Amino acid sequence: MDLFRALGFLTILPCPRQESSPEDLGRSSGWFPAVGAVLGAILAAAWLGLSRVLSPLAASSAVVVLWALLTRGFHLDGLADTFDGIGGGYSRESRLAIMKDSRLGTFGGIAVAAALLLKTAVLADITGISGSAALCAAPVAGRWAILFAMRFFPSARPGGMGDTFRKGCTGLQLVTGTAIAVPVALFAAGTAGAVLLVVVPCAALLLSLMMRSLLGGLTGDSYGAICEISEILSLFLFALLQ
Template structure:
């Protein structure tokens, strides 16, 4: 339980206990990433349910996504912006890594963050009334499973950094446990089960692309992978909704 709380506090701004002891095997807590997503999704679902009584779907979605950003501190959005600023700067590897580390946000970063948020807001506004709150609950779960997949069997592109805690340091057993936990969560909506292989393939291709650009993964690219996977999941649900599945 302590390790789960540590992981929850590491990935979010939710504070449960401040005096937890140091965990030498903290990296093994990566198996709890999908459960952190489930906690976030549960909070968002409750918030949306309350807001939907007095507001239309679009306004409720805007406020729920704003709450999501607040709960995570924009951690993964920051990674998304930094990754796109670096990857599409047309610079050499070392310069790309410097750009990604820069706290200032560039044009590419602003564009991808704005469009990503718009897809989430309007996608959820269309999906939730017909598919129910499971879409909102499972979106953060899928994003965090993608981080697990993105951390497996790939070099860390920097010499040091927060991402180095997990990247290339997890085992097949931990991958299996995280996947199993996600499958159990996905039982809330059988269609979500079919998204997991898509998620795995997308994570594999993203890792391959990141390795080609900067030689591996970083904390920023892990955040970007999380955000892009959540967007992909919303688009997946939109397709299913439009073809009436």
Template sequence: MVQTVRHFLLAIQFFTRIPVTGRLADWVGYSPAMLRASAAHFPGVGVVVGLLVAALTAVLLACLPPSPFTPLVAAVLGTVLSVMVTGGFHEDGLADVADGLGGSSDRERALVIMKDSRVGAFGVLAVVLALLAKVSLLALIGSESPPWMLLGIFAAHVVSRTWPLLLIRLMPHVGDAAGSKSKPLADQISTGSLVAAGIWCFVALAPVFAALVAMNIGVIGSGAWAALLPLAVALLASGLAFVYMGRLLWRRLQGFTGDGLGATQQVCEIAFYLGLALAI
């Protein structure tokens, strides 16, 4: 249990700007093996980020004047918080992948472009469009059902951080592993870590489903099945986005990079919101 807590805090330290410093950081410790083990807690990072963003969104929806634009303002400021909490870590990966794959059809050249710290036109376009997609979809969901907006934010952050683990499991790491942000993740993720990530995801989504049933906010009738439908459609859309990203990375790069993992998280999060909006 102590090691589990350490690995979780290391994941928080590595993938967010939440301070894990001083004596706490000394207690947590660090090694490449520990960071590799912390991959099991990526969905746990989503739990923390999702709770913070959903909480701020709930406060804004409750305190802002009633208006058709209220969900839009809440979606924008919630997205700002998510970027602040994570440091734009995954958005950066999306930008690098867009620059690399958009900038060259040659595999080796694309990998070189992705390692460049400068952001090109393709990267800027990808991040701007991704943020617009998130904000607009969340505003649309919030205008139809504020509870779905809040629960969807939380669930999307958890689910979208689970899918990239399958890329680590199914694909080889490509590129310059020695200089890569994902160097500790270059080895395949263990079965135990995947199981732990699945537990994180189930434990996080079960209360969401229970809340939907308790609030009776299904889109067709009432009861468990009515509440399950939008969640199932959102999960399906997110899963299809994962399949698309996996095929894209395999076809273009024959493997994954750290930037590819970040880009996959972003695309799967947006797809979750899209599926939820379509279902509602």
């Protein structure tokens, strides 16, 4: 089932495992927001429990660590590689070459540290039940943003695995993901969720345009970066609108 395939690909949560080709994973992308909803429910429950016994900063720190562990740092790794390439390269080819290097560079380290610090600080600033609403919506928004990048922008490495993966994300997958993301955001977050549904796609398209201008297209790492930035943006919106 595509939901289990997406869940197994994006998280460490136990689920029925199955062999998946890049094409299969691309076809499962419509369920990425549903995976975000599962993550959001877990994180919101953890937040509600921890915030009763810990300070806001301690509770938010623990939840952000759990967030990274549940996703095995998958999108954080993409964020790091993307910033290493963009920050360290001087041409399209050099940026893509740096992004393929598995070693963590200075720009990537700064990006990961900034992402974790911003999530922690902003979440600690969101009071009461708004924190759980933000945690329900942000992982959904981040994975929904990936679908816009995959659907509307070319691959930086045509013919590669990422390109094959991207081609599996058709209009049907975008519609499926949107049909999941919209009600979850509205139910979990109300007015803030409605604002999120407007801002996140616009941000995803803008980020994708910037990356295409620098890389000639997008890669799997680019999708991870877009997810992480969209999640951070979502938390900031909740902090502003609470």
